[in-house]
Amino acid sequence: MAFLELDNIVKKYAGTDRPSVANLTLGIDKGEFVSLLGPSGCGKTTTLRMIAGLIEATSGRIHLDGKELTRTPVHQRGMGLVFQNYALFPHLDVARNVAFGLEMRRASKAEVRRRVGEALELVRLGHLSGRRIKQLSGGQQQRVALARALVIEPSVLLLDEPLSNLDAKLRDAMREEIRAIQRKLGTTTVFVTHDQDEALAVSDRIVVMSEGVVEQVGTPEQIYERPANRFVASFIGRANLFDAEIKHTANGVAELDVAGLGPMRAVNGHGAKGSATVLVRPHRMQVSEAGDGHGTVETVVYVGDSIEYGVRVGDATVSVQSVAGREGRLERGANVRLSWQAEDALVLT
Ligand SMILES: Nc1ncnc2c1ncn2[C@@H]1O[C@H](COP(=O)(O)OP(=O)(O)OP(=O)(O)O)[C@@H](O)[C@H]1O
Numbered sequence: 001m002a003f004l005e006l007d008n009i010v011k012k013y014a015g016t017d018r019p020s021v022a023n024l025t026l027g028i029d030k031g032e033f034v035s036l037l038g039p040s041g042c043g044k045t046t047t048l049r050m051i052a053g054l055i056e057a058t059s060g061r062i063h064l065d066g067k068e069l070t071r072t073p074v075h076q077r078g079m080g081l082v083f084q085n086y087a088l089f090p091h092l093d094v095a096r097n098v099a100f101g102l103e104m105r106r107a108s109k110a111e112v113r114r115r116v117g118e119a120l121e122l123v124r125l126g127h128l129s130g131r132r133i134k135q136l137s138g139g140q141q142q143r144v145a146l147a148r149a150l151v152i153e154p155s156v157l158l159l160d161e162p163l164s165n166l167d168a169k170l171r172d173a174m175r176e177e178i179r180a181i182q183r184k185l186g187t188t189t190v191f192v193t194h195d196q197d198e199a200l201a202v203s204d205r206i207v208v209m210s211e212g213v214v215e216q217v218g219t220p221e222q223i224y225e226r227p228a229n230r231f232v233a234s235f236i237g238r239a240n241l242f243d244a245e246i247k248h249t250a251n252g253v254a255e256l257d258v259a260g261l262g263p264m265r266a267v268n269g270h271g272a273k274g275s276a277t278v279l280v281r282p283h284r285m286q287v288s289e290a291g292d293g294h295g296t297v298e299t300v301v302y303v304g305d306s307i308e309y310g311v312r313v314g315d316a317t318v319s320v321q322s323v324a325g326r327e328g329r330l331e332r333g334a335n336v337r338l339s340w341q342a343e344d345a346l347v348l349t
């Protein structure tokens, strides 16, 4: 059994006609950093709140370290929580905010002082321990919230979009910081985000959710390179999806007839047959000028490191990302052929 085990969890809120989380089964190992990723309303916060004990599952069981949690109230689960809005106490200073969880647990004054000091050092706020919350920047408040969650040495750290109030640059810096602290402490962490880049950057594993259902669980690489279905393929990263007919498959590689492109090849690990969808990421596509091309270049966008082409094929637009400067740049209106390496294309089921 995994350290944190969710077994067939269902949550149906009163007055709703379908479950917000449906039959979710997931095991998280000790020390693992797992992200729940999916569009708004897919059930991420609901899942996190059930783990925390803030809401009760309609059915299913949660185990932590082999013990059933169903009847364990929030404060006895020993979990650290950080929310989007931080929920700090504005009238208390930084140190008192961080001390709160320890005081609730009746730790001695000396122990509170020592552990608050350590937690503030960890998030690099030792010098601001006497400041009022409203005298802090967004990033500093975020660190106070993190210190407050970590100071109790939580069994599990639960983070619900903790970075969404920060500007893009600070968000990137903070996510690296959270990850570094998490690695150092080895705290089992569940991180909720709807930002795919964020999830790819920080996670050991990602749980992709849609409408209350888990679509795929895997490492960032598995999710990106081998998405389980169309939803995951289009939600994570940019994707060209082609309709194709599978002719035959040998050694896991299919010969295809792709609409608008003709004969192509793609990885077909599950041995799918008949009509299929083929995924090719824009940077894995090649484009070259040809008299008898597949389509015409419609848009050319130069973005420094690369050039992005929109190529019209029939009534679809195919995205191609080329490394700038490798070859001459194609002009709008150019007639082009599209191609890819078999191992860079994936038959989706
Ligand atoms: N208290 C509630 N009562 C009824 N329905 C709810 C309640 N809370 C959430 N829901 C519904 O459950 C579904 C999942 O909500 P949840 O907050 O878990 O989504 P989320 O993935 O966290 O989305 P977001 O990215 O917008 O935060 C949504 O359809 C939402 O409307």
Ligand SMILES: [Mg+2]
Residues within 6 Å of the ligand: 044, 045, 046
């Ligand atoms: Mg949410």
